Amino acid sequence: MAEQQLYAVPEHWAANAKVDRDAYEALYAAAAADPDAFWLEEAKRLDWIKAPTVAGDWSFDEDDFHIQWFKDGVLNVSANCIDRHLPERGDQVAIIWEPDVPEEEPRRFTYRQVHEEVGRFANVLKAQGVRKGDRVTVYLPMIPEAAFALLACARIGAIHSVVFGGFSPDALAGRIQDCDSKLVITADAGRRGGKRIALKANVDAAAARAPSLERVIVIKVTGDDVPMHDRDIWYHEAAAEVSSECAPEPMNAEDPLFILYTSGSTGKPKGVLHTTGGYLLWASYTHDLVFDHRPENVFWCAADIGWVTGHTYVVYGPLANGATTLMYEGLPNWPDASRIWQVVDRHQVHTVFTAPTALRSLMKEGDAPVKATSRASLRLLGTVGEPINPEAWRWYHQVVGEGRSPIVDTWWQTETGGALIAPLPGATDLKPGSATKPLPGVHPQLVDEAGEVLDGAVSGNLCITASWPGQMRTVWGDHERFFQTYFTTYRGKYFTGDGCRRDEHGYYWITGRVDDVLNVSGHRMGTAEVESALVLHPKVAEAAVVGMPHDVKGQGIYAYVTLNSGEEPSEDLTATLRAWVRKEIGPIATPDAIQFAPGLPKTRSGKIMRRILRKIAEGEVDSLGDTSTLADPAVVDDLVANRQR
Numbered sequence: 001m002a003e004q005q006l007y008a009v010p011e012h013w014a015a016n017a018k019v020d021r022d023a024y025e026a027l028y029a030a031a032a033a034d035p036d037a038f039w040l041e042e043a044k045r046l047d048w049i050k051a052p053t054v055a056g057d058w059s060f061d062e063d064d065f066h067i068q069w070f071k072d073g074v075l076n077v078s079a080n081c082i083d084r085h086l087p088e089r090g091d092q093v094a095i096i097w098e099p100d101v102p103e104e105e106p107r108r109f110t111y112r113q114v115h116e117e118v119g120r121f122a123n124v125l126k127a128q129g130v131r132k133g134d135r136v137t138v139y140l141p142m143i144p145e146a147a148f149a150l151l152a153c154a155r156i157g158a159i160h161s162v163v164f165g166g167f168s169p170d171a172l173a174g175r176i177q178d179c180d181s182k183l184v185i186t187a188d189a190g191r192r193g194g195k196r197i198a199l200k201a202n203v204d205a206a207a208a209r210a211p212s213l214e215r216v217i218v219i220k221v222t223g224d225d226v227p228m229h230d231r232d233i234w235y236h237e238a239a240a241e242v243s244s245e246c247a248p249e250p251m252n253a254e255d256p257l258f259i260l261y262t263s264g265s266t267g268k269p270k271g272v273l274h275t276t277g278g279y280l281l282w283a284s285y286t287h288d289l290v291f292d293h294r295p296e297n298v299f300w301c302a303a304d305i306g307w308v309t310g311h312t313y314v315v316y317g318p319l320a321n322g323a324t325t326l327m328y329e330g331l332p333n334w335p336d337a338s339r340i341w342q343v344v345d346r347h348q349v350h351t352v353f354t355a356p357t358a359l360r361s362l363m364k365e366g367d368a369p370v371k372a373t374s375r376a377s378l379r380l381l382g383t384v385g386e387p388i389n390p391e392a393w394r395w396y397h398q399v400v401g402e403g404r405s406p407i408v409d410t411w412w413q414t415e416t417g418g419a420l421i422a423p424l425p426g427a428t429d430l431k432p433g434s435a436t437k438p439l440p441g442v443h444p445q446l447v448d449e450a451g452e453v454l455d456g457a458v459s460g461n462l463c464i465t466a467s468w469p470g471q472m473r474t475v476w477g478d479h480e481r482f483f484q485t486y487f488t489t490y491r492g493k494y495f496t497g498d499g500c501r502r503d504e505h506g507y508y509w510i511t512g513r514v515d516d517v518l519n520v521s522g523h524r525m526g527t528a529e530v531e532s533a534l535v536l537h538p539k540v541a542e543a544a545v546v547g548m549p550h551d552v553k554g555q556g557i558y559a560y561v562t563l564n565s566g567e568e569p570s571e572d573l574t575a576t577l578r579a580w581v582r583k584e585i586g587p588i589a590t591p592d593a594i595q596f597a598p599g600l601p602k603t604r605s606g607k608i609m610r611r612i613l614r615k616i617a618e619g620e621v622d623s624l625g626d627t628s629t630l631a632d633p634a635v636v637d638d639l640v641a642n643r644q645r
């Protein structure tokens, strides 16, 4: 099989890597044999105010359910990401910022400058009454101030909740209310691909539906004219009033660091909570191992800070390790398909870490835009967010990387804090499309539907049997939902929601979600969220949403819509409903196809049979399976006849 082709560790990597094959095996064995000793030793990579004496204290069992790591340790995340580097690398560039518009000048901040900026930002927050434990919502474009805002929250012990700038006012309002946040940090507007995103206007619209909101700090980015209300203050004005000296707050390892909302298979998005010590350790550990971190290398994770990848690999991991991290304001294919590789040349980037969807969209433009650039500085490539198809993998490896750079395909989730299954560039032979093997300290297991453990080369549902420091600790405000969602499908195990195959070499191949979560361009989207948005429209009676294969996005959104009686399907209505969902949730949730259906396939008990809807959306109309249990089997013929392409 072509996918089984092995790409051996390149010689220069094998000879020079921090962790080679033997070292990986030794680390894996050590972490399995004595996890507590292993993690207490690893914890030394952080700077503790009080070093922990215990590592993991956890149980996934219902009677005794709890997850804690390093619980008697005290530290501050921002001091770990900034202050402790000052003696040795105060003048090293910590953050390179590349603007949306290529003609504009990049900005660079040394660790010393980041220290000042973060101290000042922290004092602005304090002056607004923000205290340890308060929630601060961050709704910003990819600007350096976004990193400063996160680190400023961490410095004073406030809990940040970043909301992706592409989310609608409604989605933003829901996320402000859910964690009862009183303060939002935003910008007048954002810039992406030459377009404006009206962030401040969105906050104003959200405020009407978010009564907890008291204060909005506005960063001037575009200079757009925005109305300022009583609750609004300009960041630059507030910053002029305060000093840049702010002592970091001592935090217990289990104090919350941030909330990040993510989609599940049911209900509203969940506020995933990560805590201070375990999360930072996981960010540092995985960034170091998976990317073979060296302080002299420029590291570029192209994710937005609105997603967990941006948290862990733009901000926390690299800065905890004293790296130079690149933040890019814009889009991968704007102004043209050379942009990413031009940025690589401009900043002599060593590692690029991006999503398969971005690669597929660039691949469509051919090799010329890549070959127009040098990329001589590139040594390591990474992917995250969704399975990478072997074709895109090979293009990345051969055309972008010219065969010399390993690809680290990192599998993980918002819930896991950082990578769990990923190759190490100097240790792991690669197979295109496989995230390869678990990191030391990670214990994956495949189970069948009944929960039977599957050994050897098999496919099954992916569980993790033991806690790791970067694991989420709870769903904000709903600990019961945390337990129910992740620990009841297979008792005593963390269930990831992913299907997975393990091959004869023990390599893991993630096959995608087995629940009702879509992965659209690497973004998680609950089918239930899109359905709720659709049925809010006055003409819609019922909606069912499934995924469909999509060349660039990986998965597209296919919506079956039943209209209220008296309403007629039309192309106009299709456009209206697409715009409606965009407005309700955000552009990433826009349905790719809408099929008007007089009825949906339901069992006699009224349950929608999504299996059938998925098959039709996928075009597999000849393998619909058993439809005899349907209340009205005839609806299927109509659905098949009117399938959207």
Ligand code: 6R9
Pocket (backbone or CB within 6 Å): 262, 307, 308, 309, 383, 384, 385, 386, 387, 388, 409, 410, 411, 412, 413, 414, 415, 435, 496, 497, 498, 510, 511, 512, 513, 519, 522, 523, 524
């Ligand atoms: C980091 C992130 C998590 C879901 C996850 C899985 C999919 C992520 C992947 C991958 C195959 C990879 N996923 N990385 N699938 N190979 N390397 O993406 O977090 O947004 O929470 O999404 O993404 O299905 O369950 P998140």
